[in-house]
Amino acid sequence: MANKHLTIKQLTVIVGGGLTPRMVRHYHKLGLLPEAQRSSGNYRLYTDADVQQLRRILALKSQGFQLDDIRQLLNSPEMMSFDALASQLQQQYHSVTEQLARLRQTASALEEFLLRDKGSQDTQLQALEQLKQVEIESAFGLQDLDRLWDGLHATQNIQPEDFSESLQQILPDLSKKNEIEKDLLSKLVFACGDVSLVNFVRLSKDAIVAARHNLNEDCEIVADVSPVFAALDRTRIRHLGANVKTLIDDPHIHSVDEAERKFWQDKEWLEKLKQLKPGCILVIGYAPSVLMSALKLVEEEELQPSLIIGMPIGFNHAPFSKRRLMNSKVEYITTVGTLGGGLLAAVALNALVGSLIERPDCHCYLSHRQ
Known part of the structure; x- marks a missing residue:
C-alpha cells in the first residue's frame, strides 16, 4: 500500500473502528491530519501514513482523550518524551476526575429528590421553587444551596426505608439481565452506595452457571x-456443604500492602494455590x-x-490483573x-450463595446467557 493512493471511502474501510468520511474531514479541519493530495478530479487521496495517523487518533480517542489533547500528543514531537507524555496524561486524568466529581454531585442531588419519601412531596416542591432562585454559580449561591439541602434533610420523615423500592427508582435498565444477576448487582450497589457501579461489573457468560453448579457440589x-474471609456468610455457605478457607491466613494482615508483601515474601502461599482442589471458587x-499468580497457574x-x-485493590497491578482475568x-x-x-x-459470593438457597430451582440465567 506504500505507493497506492486511497480514496476517503477506501481509507475509512481500511482504518475501521467506526471511522466515517465526515470524521476524516473534521480531523483535517482540526489539524489532526495533514492536507491530502488531490486527484485530477479534485478527490482527496490518502497514503499509508494517513492510515497509521488515523489509527493512532482512534486509539487515543478510545482511551478517553479529547481531540485537542490528541492533536498536542501527535503533532508536537517534544510531547512524545516519556516525562512530557506522563505530564499530559496526568493533566487529562485530573480534568476527568474533576468532571466525574461534578457529575457525582449532580447524581447525588438527583437521588436526593428522586428518593424522598412520598410524604415529603410538598416539601420537595417547595425546595424546587427555592432552587430556581439560587445563583448556584456564585460562592454565595453554593452556601444557599447547602442550606437548602440541610432544610430538606431536617424535614425527612423518620420511618423505615424501603431499600428495594428506592433502588429500583435509580437503577439503570436491567431488563436484559437474569434475576440472579439482577440480585447480584443490587447487592453490590447496596454494599458501596453507588449505583454507577452497575456499569463497571463484568461477568463471564457462564459465571453464574459455574457458581451454582459447584456450590451444589460442596466445592x-x-x-x-482474612478480612475477605471474615466478610463471607459462612453460615449459609456451610448450609450448602461448601468449605471455606483463607489463602494467606495471617490475622495481622489489614491492608493491601501487607497482603502483597506477605504473598511475595513467603512462597508457601504460592504452593497453597497450587494445591487447591479442581472446581474451587477463588x-x-x-x-x-x-x-x-492464580491466572498464571491456570495457564x-x-x-x-x-x-x-x-x-x-490497587491502581496499577489491579486493573491489569482484571483485564488478564477477563x-x-x-x-x-x-x-x-x-x-x-x-x-x-x-458480597458477590454471598449473593450467589443466597440466591442458590432462596431460588434453588431457578434456571432463568440459562435463557439470558449471552
Whole structure:
C-alpha cells in the first residue's frame, strides 16, 4: 500500500473502528491530519501514513482523550518524551476526575429528590421553587444551596426505608439481565452506595452457571486474605456443604500492602494455590498478585478453579490483573479498573450463595446467557 493512493471511502474501510468520511474531514479541519493530495478530479487521496495517523487518533480517542489533547500528543514531537507524555496524561486524568466529581454531585442531588419519601412531596416542591432562585454559580449561591439541602434533610420523615423500592427508582435498565444477576448487582450497589457501579461489573457468560453448579457440589471456597474471609456468610455457605478457607491466613494482615508483601515474601502461599482442589471458587478482594499468580497457574494447568471473583485493590497491578482475568479461559466476576475491594468480592459470593438457597430451582440465567 506504500505507493497506492486511497480514496476517503477506501481509507475509512481500511482504518475501521467506526471511522466515517465526515470524521476524516473534521480531523483535517482540526489539524489532526495533514492536507491530502488531490486527484485530477479534485478527490482527496490518502497514503499509508494517513492510515497509521488515523489509527493512532482512534486509539487515543478510545482511551478517553479529547481531540485537542490528541492533536498536542501527535503533532508536537517534544510531547512524545516519556516525562512530557506522563505530564499530559496526568493533566487529562485530573480534568476527568474533576468532571466525574461534578457529575457525582449532580447524581447525588438527583437521588436526593428522586428518593424522598412520598410524604415529603410538598416539601420537595417547595425546595424546587427555592432552587430556581439560587445563583448556584456564585460562592454565595453554593452556601444557599447547602442550606437548602440541610432544610430538606431536617424535614425527612423518620420511618423505615424501603431499600428495594428506592433502588429500583435509580437503577439503570436491567431488563436484559437474569434475576440472579439482577440480585447480584443490587447487592453490590447496596454494599458501596453507588449505583454507577452497575456499569463497571463484568461477568463471564457462564459465571453464574459455574457458581451454582459447584456450590451444589460442596466445592472449596478460598478467600485471599482474612478480612475477605471474615466478610463471607459462612453460615449459609456451610448450609450448602461448601468449605471455606483463607489463602494467606495471617490475622495481622489489614491492608493491601501487607497482603502483597506477605504473598511475595513467603512462597508457601504460592504452593497453597497450587494445591487447591479442581472446581474451587477463588474470592480475591485484596492482593492483585494473588490474582495474577492464580491466572498464571491456570495457564500452566496447575490450577483449575470453576470461578474467580477477582476484585483486588490497587491502581496499577489491579486493573491489569482484571483485564488478564477477563481475557482468560476461567469463568469470572470482576470490576473494571480500580474499583473493587474485599467487601465487594465477599458480597458477590454471598449473593450467589443466597440466591442458590432462596431460588434453588431457578434456571432463568440459562435463557439470558449471552
